[in-house]
Amino acid sequence: MQFSKSTDYALHALLHLALAKIPHNGNGHKGHNVGIKELSATLGVSESYLSKIMSKLRQDGIVRAVPGVNGGYELARQADQITFLDVIQVIEGRQGMFECSTSESRQHRLLAEEGTASTEQESPGKNGCLIEKVMFGAERQLHQYLREHTIQTVLNEASERCNPEANKK
Amino acid sequence: MQFSKSTDYALHALLHLALAKIPHNGNGHKGHNVGIKELSATLGVSESYLSKIMSKLRQDGIVRAVPGVNGGYELARQADQITFLDVIQVIEGRQGMFECSTSESRQHRLLAEEGTASTEQESPGKNGCLIEKVMFGAERQLHQYLREHTIQTVLNEASERCNPEANKK
DNA sequence: ATATTATAGATATTAGATATCCATAATAAT
DNA sequence: ATTATTATGGATATCTAATATCTATAATAT
Numbered sequence: 001m002q003f004s005k006s007t008d009y010a011l012h013a014l015l016h017l018a019l020a021k022i023p024h025n026g027n028g029h030k031g032h033n034v035g036i037k038e039l040s041a042t043l044g045v046s047e048s049y050l051s052k053i054m055s056k057l058r059q060d061g062i063v064r065a066v067p068g069v070n071g072g073y074e075l076a077r078q079a080d081q082i083t084f085l086d087v088i089q090v091i092e093g094r095q096g097m098f099e100c101s102t103s104e105s106r107q108h109r110l111l112a113e114e115g116t117a118s119t120e121q122e123s124p125g126k127n128g129c130l131i132e133k134v135m136f137g138a139e140r141q142l143h144q145y146l147r148e149h150t151i152q153t154v155l156n157e158a159s160e161r162c163n164p165e166a167n168k169k
Numbered sequence: 170m171q172f173s174k175s176t177d178y179a180l181h182a183l184l185h186l187a188l189a190k191i192p193h194n195g196n197g198h199k200g201h202n203v204g205i206k207e208l209s210a211t212l213g214v215s216e217s218y219l220s221k222i223m224s225k226l227r228q229d230g231i232v233r234a235v236p237g238v239n240g241g242y243e244l245a246r247q248a249d250q251i252t253f254l255d256v257i258q259v260i261e262g263r264q265g266m267f268e269c270s271t272s273e274s275r276q277h278r279l280l281a282e283e284g285t286a287s288t289e290q291e292s293p294g295k296n297g298c299l300i301e302k303v304m305f306g307a308e309r310q311l312h313q314y315l316r317e318h319t320i321q322t323v324l325n326e327a328s329e330r331c332n333p334e335a336n337k338k
Numbered sequence: 339a340t341a342t343t344a345t346a347g348a349t350a351t352t353a354g355a356t357a358t359c360c361a362t363a364a365t366a367a368t
Numbered sequence: 369a370t371t372a373t374t375a376t377g378g379a380t381a382t383c384t385a386a387t388a389t390c391t392a393t394a395a396t397a398t
Contacts, residue, residue, distance in 0.1 A: 001172050001261040003304070004355065005270050011300045012271050035374070044274045048358050055376060067375045068365025084303060092170040101174050102181050105213045111327055130323045130330075131180045134253060135172070138314045145310045154299045158280055161299075173386065204343065217389050224345060236344040237396025 007091045033072030060090045080152035098135035202241030229259045249321035267304035
């Protein structure tokens with residue numbers, strides 16, 4: 001039950017792309033694309049491996065990629081339109097966190113029998129695994145939080161850390 | 170990012186132990202211990218593997234185990250004192266869901282420099298990875314939900330499914 | 339004492355995550 | 369058009385964790 005390193009890499013890469021768009025920084029010119037070399041050096045991850053991750057992000061429309069001289073990556077949407085959930089699902093896949101692998105067991109048959117004594121199809125969806133149901137609820141909670149937090153969330157935190165007086169309520 | 174099958178098995182096993190304590194059921198006598206054979210047959214999981222899982226649950230004080238004739242397992246606490254989080258942490262371990270593996274990277278050094286321009290140790294905890302910070306928040310949310318849901322939660326759901334009229338508001 | 343049941347250790351198998359290399363395709367600059 | 373540069377996709381290798389089984393041992397009720 002851990003997020004993979006790839007997810008970590010992806011999130012940091014996107015943060016770097018977002019920061020690269022901001023003019024004030026050391027690199028004078030504003031919106032220059034970021035090549036895999038620069039990303040690799042900044043994050044301390046091999047180019048080969050990072051490439052795969054960036055490709056996935058491109059296939060899912062999170063970043064744009066331009067090959068050739070002065071090519072590289074840039075965010076395909078505004079930073080506040082890239083949620084943590086988006087990124088996680090691209091890298092980790094979209095299967096649920098929990099899957100009841102004993103649905104065919106005697107336990108479920110017994111519980112189901114009692115429930116469906118009289119009416120067979122009156123209340124659909126009521127025959128699912130009750131443990132699964134709790135876990136689905138947990139996943140729903142988690143997803144909501146991850147949808148509410150975006151790359152922009154991190155940018156805001158960063159600028160606030162930079163000068164804490166600026167956004168004084 | 171998936172819970173292991175072992176977690177699924179553990180939760181179902183505990184539900185079975187909880188149901189075994191309730192008198193009315195098919196097995197006339199009330200609080201008989203449940204052996205690994207019965208558990209294995211009910212869940213459709215091999216005895217060998219299930220044993221390991223039950224051992225872990227015992228080591229963590231979730232169930233009690235009695236060897237010998239008529240031995241078996243029973244819940245070590247009330248069903249409402251066994252949270253989903255308890256079970257998950259026994260099986261999956263207690264490491265965090267997310268670990269920033271690039272904390273030593275140039276990216277973090279740069280972000281940290283800006284933040285700690287003047288005061289060095291005035292605000293502790295402010296130098297952590299900002300992405301990690303968001304993920305910790307997600308984990309906190311998830312854990313809260315999992316602490317609020319117990320084996321008893323499932324029992325209640327089950328009895329409500331059994332006769333929907335009983336607990337009319 | 340004996341049959342029964344859980345426990346712990348060793349080990350095998352599988353699947354997924356992590357990582358690298360190389361050939362190819364696309365693009366900008368000349 | 370040619371060339372240098374950069375991303376892409378395929379193949380493959382390695383490592384780790386999850387899954388699973390077997391066997392010998394310890395503990396307990398009868």
